[in-house]
Amino acid sequence: xxxxxxxxxxxxxxxxxxxxxxxxxxxxxGERLANGNIAIALLxxxxxxxxxxxxLILTFGPISGAHFNPAVTLADALDSxxxxxxxxxxxxxQFSGGLAGAIIAHLMFALPWYSVxxxxxxxxxxxxxxxxxxxxxxxxxxxxxxxxxxxxxxAVASYIVAAYWFTASTSFANPAVTLARSISNTFSGIQPVxxxxxxxxxxxxxxxxxxxxxxxxxxxxALAMPRE
Amino acid sequence: xxxxxxxxxxxxxxxxxxxxxxxxxxxxxGERLANGNIAIALLxxxxxxxxxxxxLILTFGPISGAHFNPAVTLADALDSxxxxxxxxxxxxxQFSGGLAGAIIAHLMFALPWYSVxxxxxxxxxxxxxxxxxxxxxxxxxxxxxxxxxxxxxxAVASYIVAAYWFTASTSFANPAVTLARSISNTFSGIQPVxxxxxxxxxxxxxxxxxxxxxxxxxxxxALAMPRE
Amino acid sequence: xxxxxxxxxxxxxxxxxxxxxxxxxxxxxGERLANGNIAIALLxxxxxxxxxxxxLILTFGPISGAHFNPAVTLADALDSxxxxxxxxxxxxxQFSGGLAGAIIAHLMFALPWYSVxxxxxxxxxxxxxxxxxxxxxxxxxxxxxxxxxxxxxxAVASYIVAAYWFTASTSFANPAVTLARSISNTFSGIQPVxxxxxxxxxxxxxxxxxxxxxxxxxxxxALAMPRE
Amino acid sequence: xxxxxxxxxxxxxxxxxxxxxxxxxxxxxGERLANGNIAIALLxxxxxxxxxxxxLILTFGPISGAHFNPAVTLADALDSxxxxxxxxxxxxxQFSGGLAGAIIAHLMFALPWYSVxxxxxxxxxxxxxxxxxxxxxxxxxxxxxxxxxxxxxxAVASYIVAAYWFTASTSFANPAVTLARSISNTFSGIQPVxxxxxxxxxxxxxxxxxxxxxxxxxxxxALAMPRE
Numbered sequence: 001x002x003x004x005x006x007x008x009x010x011x012x013x014x015x016x017x018x019x020x021x022x023x024x025x026x027x028x029x030g031e032r033l034a035n036g037n038i039a040i041a042l043l044x045x046x047x048x049x050x051x052x053x054x055x056l057i058l059t060f061g062p063i064s065g066a067h068f069n070p071a072v073t074l075a076d077a078l079d080s081x082x083x084x085x086x087x088x089x090x091x092x093x094q095f096s097g098g099l100a101g102a103i104i105a106h107l108m109f110a111l112p113w114y115s116v117x118x119x120x121x122x123x124x125x126x127x128x129x130x131x132x133x134x135x136x137x138x139x140x141x142x143x144x145x146x147x148x149x150x151x152x153x154x155a156v157a158s159y160i161v162a163a164y165w166f167t168a169s170t171s172f173a174n175p176a177v178t179l180a181r182s183i184s185n186t187f188s189g190i191q192p193v194x195x196x197x198x199x200x201x202x203x204x205x206x207x208x209x210x211x212x213x214x215x216x217x218x219x220x221x222a223l224a225m226p227r228e
Numbered sequence: 229x230x231x232x233x234x235x236x237x238x239x240x241x242x243x244x245x246x247x248x249x250x251x252x253x254x255x256x257x258g259e260r261l262a263n264g265n266i267a268i269a270l271l272x273x274x275x276x277x278x279x280x281x282x283x284l285i286l287t288f289g290p291i292s293g294a295h296f297n298p299a300v301t302l303a304d305a306l307d308s309x310x311x312x313x314x315x316x317x318x319x320x321x322q323f324s325g326g327l328a329g330a331i332i333a334h335l336m337f338a339l340p341w342y343s344v345x346x347x348x349x350x351x352x353x354x355x356x357x358x359x360x361x362x363x364x365x366x367x368x369x370x371x372x373x374x375x376x377x378x379x380x381x382x383a384v385a386s387y388i389v390a391a392y393w394f395t396a397s398t399s400f401a402n403p404a405v406t407l408a409r410s411i412s413n414t415f416s417g418i419q420p421v422x423x424x425x426x427x428x429x430x431x432x433x434x435x436x437x438x439x440x441x442x443x444x445x446x447x448x449x450a451l452a453m454p455r456e
Numbered sequence: 457x458x459x460x461x462x463x464x465x466x467x468x469x470x471x472x473x474x475x476x477x478x479x480x481x482x483x484x485x486g487e488r489l490a491n492g493n494i495a496i497a498l499l500x501x502x503x504x505x506x507x508x509x510x511x512l513i514l515t516f517g518p519i520s521g522a523h524f525n526p527a528v529t530l531a532d533a534l535d536s537x538x539x540x541x542x543x544x545x546x547x548x549x550q551f552s553g554g555l556a557g558a559i560i561a562h563l564m565f566a567l568p569w570y571s572v573x574x575x576x577x578x579x580x581x582x583x584x585x586x587x588x589x590x591x592x593x594x595x596x597x598x599x600x601x602x603x604x605x606x607x608x609x610x611a612v613a614s615y616i617v618a619a620y621w622f623t624a625s626t627s628f629a630n631p632a633v634t635l636a637r638s639i640s641n642t643f644s645g646i647q648p649v650x651x652x653x654x655x656x657x658x659x660x661x662x663x664x665x666x667x668x669x670x671x672x673x674x675x676x677x678a679l680a681m682p683r684e
Numbered sequence: 685x686x687x688x689x690x691x692x693x694x695x696x697x698x699x700x701x702x703x704x705x706x707x708x709x710x711x712x713x714g715e716r717l718a719n720g721n722i723a724i725a726l727l728x729x730x731x732x733x734x735x736x737x738x739x740l741i742l743t744f745g746p747i748s749g750a751h752f753n754p755a756v757t758l759a760d761a762l763d764s765x766x767x768x769x770x771x772x773x774x775x776x777x778q779f780s781g782g783l784a785g786a787i788i789a790h791l792m793f794a795l796p797w798y799s800v801x802x803x804x805x806x807x808x809x810x811x812x813x814x815x816x817x818x819x820x821x822x823x824x825x826x827x828x829x830x831x832x833x834x835x836x837x838x839a840v841a842s843y844i845v846a847a848y849w850f851t852a853s854t855s856f857a858n859p860a861v862t863l864a865r866s867i868s869n870t871f872s873g874i875q876p877v878x879x880x881x882x883x884x885x886x887x888x889x890x891x892x893x894x895x896x897x898x899x900x901x902x903x904x905x906a907l908a909m910p911r912e
Contacts, residue, residue: 007444014440018364025394033267039717039724040267044393046731047274052390058383059371063445108360108396110353125794132792136702143743151837153379155742157386158841162736165728166709168792212698216691217747235672242668246592253622261495268495272621275502280618286611287599291673336588336624338581381607385614463900470896474820481850489723496723500849503730508846514839515827519901564816564852566809609835613842 003063009089011064013097015056019068020101020180021108022052027187028109041187046164054157061153069174070094071206075138078210079219091176098180106184117182117189126169126194127201133163133171134205142213175199231291237317239292241325243284247296248329248408249336250280255415256337269415274392282385289381297402298322299434303366306438307447319404326408334412345410345417354397354422355429361391361399362433370441403427459519465545467520469553471512475524476557476636477564478508483643484565497643502620510613517609525630526550527662531594534666535675547632554636562640573638573645582625582650583657589619589627590661598669631655687747693773695748697781699740703752704785704864705792706736711871712793725871730848738841745837753858754778755890759822762894763903775860782864790868801866801873810853810878811885817847817855818889826897859883 003011026048030041057066065082067073073090076082082090103113140159144152163171172178172190178199182192190198231239254276258269285294293310295301301318304310310318331341368387372380391399400406400418406427410420418426459467482504486497513522521538523529529546532538538546559569596615600608619627628634628646634655638648646654687695710732714725741750749766751757757774760766766774787797824843828836847855856862856874862883866876874882 010444022390022394029393030267033270035265037719037724039714039728042717043728044267044271048390048393051386052394055368055383055387055390058376058379059368062375104360105394108353108357110351123794125792129792132788140739140743147746148742151742155739158735159739162706162732162739165713165732166706166736166789216694238672250618250622257621258495261498263493272495272499276618276621279614280622283596283611283614283618286604286607287596290603332588333622336581336585338579466900478846478850485849486723489726491721496721500723500727504846504849507842508850511824511839511842511846514832514835515824518831560816561850564809564813
């Protein structure tokens with residue numbers, strides 16, 4: 001038995017909206033309060049995002065799988081998880097939910113409902129960072145979802161906390177979130193022209209991790225191993 | 229078998245008191261030590277509140293359900309959880325426990341036992357923030373309590389950590405806590421005139437989430453799904 | 457079957473030593489690096505202490521119960537947990553382990569192996585803070601150990617994180633740790649003359665919580681309730 | 685059934701690479717953003733490293749055991765865990781993965797792919813710190829892996845968070861990570877001449893903890909005790 005596609009898409013949309021609202025909103029709050037110390041603003045942004053991700057995956061995971069991320073949905077479809085017929089609904093929900101989340105954050109902070117970001121994030125090192133960030137994220141998802149399912153929400157949230165700091169791009173690692181952040185000229189924004197290279201690097205990173213784990217922990221192995 | 233109403237109400241009162249003592253006390257401590265950097269004070273406030281919430285839900289959850297929040301109790305009664313006959317005792321315990329918690333915090337920090345807050349928190353954006361904050365909180369509670377019961381304490385604490393930063397109001401999300409914070413003219417206070425709009429927005433947010441989850445994850449579905 | 461008393465006492469001694477080494481050591485490190493911002497030093501102190509407590513309870517809990525705290529051992533003996541014949545060994549291990557931990561911290565930071573603290577911590581508000589801190593700690597232990605055993609390490613560590621900030625005394629809540637901190641003239645020290653009032657308040661707080669939980673969640677109830 | 689040695693070595697290499705990339709990368713990011721407040725930089729470094737360790741142990745633990753650390757592999761071989769025939773592959777994977785991780789971090793931050801560290805870390809107190817740090821780490825691993833297996837990833841990550849602050853050396857506690865940090869002239873680097881004393885102290889600390897736990901919680905005891 002499975003939840004209806006409408007319910008699953010709604011879960012993806014609401015979850016992605018709250019996720020983006022957290023990234024954008026906590027970025028605004030952090031920057032406003034930190035007296036110019038960017039490290040403190042980013043630390044607040046990190047703690048809020050990690051905590052939101054954990055709670056949202058725990059809440060919506062049993063309904064839709066809690067992807068909130070087109071790269072995850074596509075990789076899952078490649079590995080015969082999500083059916084290809086459901087992919088368009090998932091992707092639409094994620095992109096529209098993400099945009100709605102940015103708008104909600106702006107309204108909470110009494111800002112115009114959208115503003116085009118002028119935050120430049122480009123160059124080879126930034127794009128390579130997104131590749132590494134999404135490679136790591138997808139590795140965590142592949143490994144945990146096959147071998148340690150119940151710990152996946154904690155592992156994914158933890159990964160994002162680390163990736164905010166160890167990649168030079170603060171780890172967007174998500175095409176829907178990347179697009180949504182382009183309509184927010186605030187702390188966590190990205191200028192529209194830099195969106196597409198980020199998304200391509202994210203898809204490449206997710207693809208490589210998926211291939212690696214096909215060899216490293218194939219599903220037929222996982223089934224034969226004792227689960228913790 | 230259920231704990232007696234007296235025991236459950238006592239658990240709600242003690243838990244809400246310790247929760248409010250944490251919000252108010254850690255706000256005082258944070259502001260005193262942070263040399264005027266509000267982001268650091270709020271970060272300390274956030275960490276302390278999230279940690280307190282986790283430990284209090286773990287401790288009192290098995291006894292009373294660990295609502296500590298009139299909006300949660302009312303939503304739970306609407307969903308046929310808490311019996312309507314028990315609601316007055318729960319609400320009284322939460323409101324009186326909350327006020328006691330603020331007083332305990334003041335005494336620990338050698339302040340007058342109460343002081344009327346002059347901290348203005350009003351305007352549409354603030355009220356909308358409370359709506360979003362409580363909508364999110366109630367979504368987490370509805371989703372986790374039906375589908376992932378054991379993870380609920382971690383999910384709720386995590387949610388509050390995120391909500392401190394992603395909403396413009398720092399997410400009160402609780403009528404009893406809101407009232408209690410009006411008698412504390414400290415970092416986490418709210419002036420009395422702003423209390424009622426906050427409470428109305430909180431109840432509206434909790435109501436919307438409850439309705440959403442009636443459709444999204446109805447109880448009869450939850451029972452039919454394998455629990456993790 | 458139970459571990460021998462020698463093994464249990466050794467576990468208490470090593471665990472308490474590492475715990476005090478963390479409190480004292482992270483206090484020194486935090487103060488040295490924080491450029492005079494006490495909130496940041498205390499935040500580092502808090503994170504380190506909470507993390508150490510979690511890991512030490514997980515490690516030594518199955519061997520000795522991981523009390524690391526004379527107030528906990530005494531309350532547990534009153535509730536017929538630890539046998540009275542084992543109490544002297546537990547208390548000796550905790551006090552001596554605590555003192556060893558302070559010395560180890562000093563040697564790691566190239567300080568004289570001990571120094572008498574001149575950090576004044578007195579007055580009614582401070583002593584009341586210790587009462588509240590230990591009341592809360594003992595409530596968490598009583599509630600979780602009866603009703604949610606597996607979550608106890610997380611609940612206790614979380615509690616201490618919160619209590620560092622919501623009490624005015626930063627929550628010593630432990631006679632052995634209090635004594636050990638008197639031989640460290642560093643960030644987390646306490647002058648010897650203030651030790652005894654702290655310890656008395658801690659014992660009073662622990663006693664009150666123990667009595668409350670005898671009524672609130674009596675052991676015979678706990679056994680009859682379904683465990684999560 | 686066990687994963688092939690090639691798969692296990694690959695898991696150790698990828699995991700150690702991501703671990704070192706986190707230590708080095710988050711150190712660079714923290715120092716760049718912290719406006720000279722080293723405590724904030726170290727706090728970010730701590731949070732990122734602890735989070736990375738948790739997620740990597742959860743991900744790769746079921747495949748290779750997630751040692752990521754030659755001291756752990758050697759101690760495990762002494763205790764008849766890892767077979768001696770597999771040790772060379774584990775150690776090679778860890779050392780080469782660690783070096784690769786440092787290089788990846790440098791490329792993400794647009795730095796030369798390696799640079800010899802000039803960060804002096806020597807003297808008796810520093811070396812004693814590494815002894816204590818690795819003694820504690822190995823105690824946590826011995827205790828949890830025998831008595832509380834499922835909690836080990838949380839316990840180990842928590843330990844490292846604490847050890848960053850309570851030891852004067854910020855707790856390298858890992859020969860492969862120590863070597864890798866010598867090719868990074870950034871926040872978390874160590875000059876090559878200081879590497880060998882660190883590694884010797886780490887091996888001594890790991891050895892002492894292994895001996896202590898042979899007496900404290902012998903494997904034959906662990907099997908006879910009820911697991912939580």
